[in-house]
Amino acid sequence: MSVQSQHSAMPLIFCYFLCLLLMGCGGKTKEKEQNADAVETEEATAESNGKKILFFGDSLTAGYGLEVADAFPALIQEKLDSLGLDYQVVNAGLSGETTASGLNRMEWVLEDDISVVVLELGANDGLRGIPLEETRKNLQAMVDMIQEKLPQATIVLAGMQIPPNMGPEYTSGFRDIFPELAEKENLALIPFLLEGVAGIPELNQGDGIHPTQKGQQLVAENVWEVLAEVL
Template sequence: MLIGAVAAMAASAPAAEAAEAKVLLYGDSLLAGYGLSVENGFMAQLQSALDARGIDAELVNASVSGDTTSDGLSRLEWSLGVEPDAVILGLGANDMLQGLSPSQARENLNAILSRLDERNLPVLLLGMRANRGLGPDYVESFEAIYPDLAARYDALLYPFFLEGVALQTSLNQPDGLHPNERGVARIVESVLPLVEDLIERANR
């Protein structure tokens, strides 16, 4: 009788809620929150936006200011020790700023995405644009990296992380490279729908 009662209760109980998704932020200073207080950085503002929408997700920041794609590749395995359910990947800006080879940046990002794919981790890839002063060949080669790799690995793509913020004095810190609190808020508002899609993929 007791076993039957327990079985009946289990059958009538509502389905268990999906576990909280852990999302790893993996990038450079733009994701690390360079020049901003902790509460005004990208992770904190994105977490607040998700919380406000009732989306059950925990953001974990493994971003390092100054990192190139090579740096990101070299520390990837250690960073994945937090066992994320999904990854927001934003690397390449420092490769471009240093004028490093687009082909090398592509190779490094490809290796990162390949390892994430092996772990069946859904990815949101944050694209970056190149300084036009580097010349048309460099710009074309660099900017093609993100859509090409997103298509190859079926990753979600936000084409330009600084869309609507780059070159806007009121939305950037004095260095003109890093968004201020208002700039981050603009980015979060724009990227949020894709982050929601990413979390849905993680919960499948």
């Protein structure tokens, strides 16, 4: 399905899904738990001699509401292992993250042995109505930081969409940030991270916001479709 048809046929529940995302992403207790999980994941992979794939994002990357082993980065690790590819996944997802807070945090997670960075941020900006130029500027700054600190690394940018609450101009402008940045910087692009998942009740948790285990599996497939070509 094309991006245009996704946008025009977007179920109403998708609007509800994204409008509630900030509410679901702000839980302090769950955030602490997932921060701890991310640290454990980094510690567990620190001794590996293989290259690392850094997943840097918000609650969608962190696997909010699920065990860290059920989040799509962990599913990507399973895929890598099954194919005998010597890469170690680092899940640096943080619930409630915006592009501004992500920019402030990014420097601390960029390590020399990272060969791929999957950048998944922006949805919370859109839901808050943050000016598009600010979101674009922050994403650009993160890309610049990665390219400066890890010139050997490949960047994969995850595209996102928001409901039309902010008006058609803002909505389309937000959606276009990702492919435009990817083209400008020659980045690999996941057109829409939640393709086939957003707005489908049985693929999302009881809050109607975050993917279930099955939903995360489909998200992992969306990611792998692009990541496989990179690797």
